[in-house]
Amino acid sequence: MSSYHQPVMAKTCLDMLQLKAGGIYVDATLGGAGHALAMYEAEPGIKLYAFDRDAEAIAEATQRLADYDPILIQANFRDLRTSLAYNKVKGIDGILFDLGVSSHQIDNAERGFSFDKDATLDMRMNREQELSALQVVNESSTGELRHIFREYGEEHAAGRIARAIENARATKAIATTNDLTAIIESVVGVGSKESLKTKVRIFQALRIFVNDELAALSFALTDAINLLNPGGRIVVMSYHSLEDRIVKNIFKLEATDCVCPPAIINCICDHKSKLKIITKRPLMAGSEEISSNVRSRSAKLRVAEKKKGEQCYEES
Ligand SMILES: C[S@@+](CC[C@H](N)C(=O)[O-])C[C@H]1O[C@@H](n2cnc3c(N)ncnc32)[C@H](O)[C@@H]1O
Structure with missing residues (x-):
C-alpha cells in the first residue's frame, strides 16, 4: 500500500469501468496512481492516458507504473479534450475522476492545504500556477x-x-x-x-x-461525455456537495432528450440524450473501508454510460 494516497472504492471503480483489453482509458486524477495501478492489474492490455496538474503526482506515478506503458500528462483535466487530441486520441472507452486533493498533498505541510500544519498559505495543486x-x-x-x-x-x-x-x-x-x-x-x-x-x-x-476546481470539473465532464465511445463509462468520485451536484446535474442533462422549458409544447432545442445513468443514487464506501481509510467517508461515486449509437467527437 502506497503512503502517497490510499485509493478510495477501488474495486467499485474497476467494476464500474468494465475494462476491456485493447480499450483506451483515462485516469483524469492520477494522484499516487492507486487507481491506475489497480486498472493495469485488472486488465494489463489497456491503453491508459493519465492526468494530474501536480508534478509530484506525475513523479510518483512514473515510479509506481514503471512496469506498464501509460501516457502521463501533467495538465489540468480541464484541457482533457485538447490534450487527448494532441495525442491523436479521438475516442475513449472509459474515464475515471477521483476529485479533490490526495493525502500526500494534504499531509505535506509545505503545500499549505491543511489548517493543522503550519506553513505558508499556498494550496496550489500546480505549483507553477x-x-x-x-x-x-x-x-x-x-x-x-x-x-x-x-x-x-x-x-x-x-x-x-x-x-x-x-x-x-x-x-x-x-x-x-x-x-x-x-x-x-x-x-x-x-x-x-x-x-x-x-x-x-x-x-x-x-x-x-x-484551483478553480468547479469550473474545471464542468468543462471536463462535458468533454469527457462527448469523447466516450458507445458503451464507454464515466465514473466520478466526489468529496464535496458542490462537486457532486455538478456531476449529478450534468449527467441528468446529458441523459435527457428535450430540455425545452415546460411552456414549449413542440420541442425546439433538438437536445438528444447521450447517456444512460447507471447509478440512480451515488454509491458510497462500506463501513469496513471507512474504518480503514477515513478519506473514503465522504466519497460519492456516480457512473453513467454512453448510449449506443452515439458518436464521440468528430475531429475537424
Ligand atoms: C484524490 S487524488 C487522486 C488519487 C488517485 N486516484 C490515487 O488512487 O492515488 C486527486 C488528484 O487529482 C489531481 N487533480 C485535482 N484536480 C485536477 C485537475 N483539474 N486537473 C488535473 N489534476 C487534478 C490532484 O492534484 C490530485 O493529485
Missing part, C-alpha cells in the same frame, strides 16, 4: 472573500470571517496557515465541533477557489 491562497487572503476585497467562503464553503460565518481577515491584514500580512486559523478562531472560538467544521469549510473554500 501564479495564484495562491496567500494572494487570495491578502489581496481579495472583503466582499470577494465573503463570496468565496459562502459560495464554495457554504459557511454561515462567511461575512464575519471576511471582516476579521480585513482587520487583521490592516496591521500585518496573513502569511501562514496558523495566521489564518487564528483569525477564524477569533470569530468562531477554539475547541468546539463547530469551530473545527468552520476551519474545514474555510480552508476547503480557499482551495476550491485557488
Whole structure:
C-alpha cells in the first residue's frame, strides 16, 4: 500500500469501468496512481492516458507504473479534450475522476492545504500556477472573500470571517496557515465541533477557489461525455456537495432528450440524450473501508454510460 494516497472504492471503480483489453482509458486524477495501478492489474492490455496538474503526482506515478506503458500528462483535466487530441486520441472507452486533493498533498505541510500544519498559505495543486491562497487572503476585497467562503464553503460565518481577515491584514500580512486559523478562531472560538467544521469549510473554500476546481470539473465532464465511445463509462468520485451536484446535474442533462422549458409544447432545442445513468443514487464506501481509510467517508461515486449509437467527437 502506497503512503502517497490510499485509493478510495477501488474495486467499485474497476467494476464500474468494465475494462476491456485493447480499450483506451483515462485516469483524469492520477494522484499516487492507486487507481491506475489497480486498472493495469485488472486488465494489463489497456491503453491508459493519465492526468494530474501536480508534478509530484506525475513523479510518483512514473515510479509506481514503471512496469506498464501509460501516457502521463501533467495538465489540468480541464484541457482533457485538447490534450487527448494532441495525442491523436479521438475516442475513449472509459474515464475515471477521483476529485479533490490526495493525502500526500494534504499531509505535506509545505503545500499549505491543511489548517493543522503550519506553513505558508499556498494550496496550489500546480505549483507553477501564479495564484495562491496567500494572494487570495491578502489581496481579495472583503466582499470577494465573503463570496468565496459562502459560495464554495457554504459557511454561515462567511461575512464575519471576511471582516476579521480585513482587520487583521490592516496591521500585518496573513502569511501562514496558523495566521489564518487564528483569525477564524477569533470569530468562531477554539475547541468546539463547530469551530473545527468552520476551519474545514474555510480552508476547503480557499482551495476550491485557488484551483478553480468547479469550473474545471464542468468543462471536463462535458468533454469527457462527448469523447466516450458507445458503451464507454464515466465514473466520478466526489468529496464535496458542490462537486457532486455538478456531476449529478450534468449527467441528468446529458441523459435527457428535450430540455425545452415546460411552456414549449413542440420541442425546439433538438437536445438528444447521450447517456444512460447507471447509478440512480451515488454509491458510497462500506463501513469496513471507512474504518480503514477515513478519506473514503465522504466519497460519492456516480457512473453513467454512453448510449449506443452515439458518436464521440468528430475531429475537424
Ligand atoms: C484524490 S487524488 C487522486 C488519487 C488517485 N486516484 C490515487 O488512487 O492515488 C486527486 C488528484 O487529482 C489531481 N487533480 C485535482 N484536480 C485536477 C485537475 N483539474 N486537473 C488535473 N489534476 C487534478 C490532484 O492534484 C490530485 O493529485
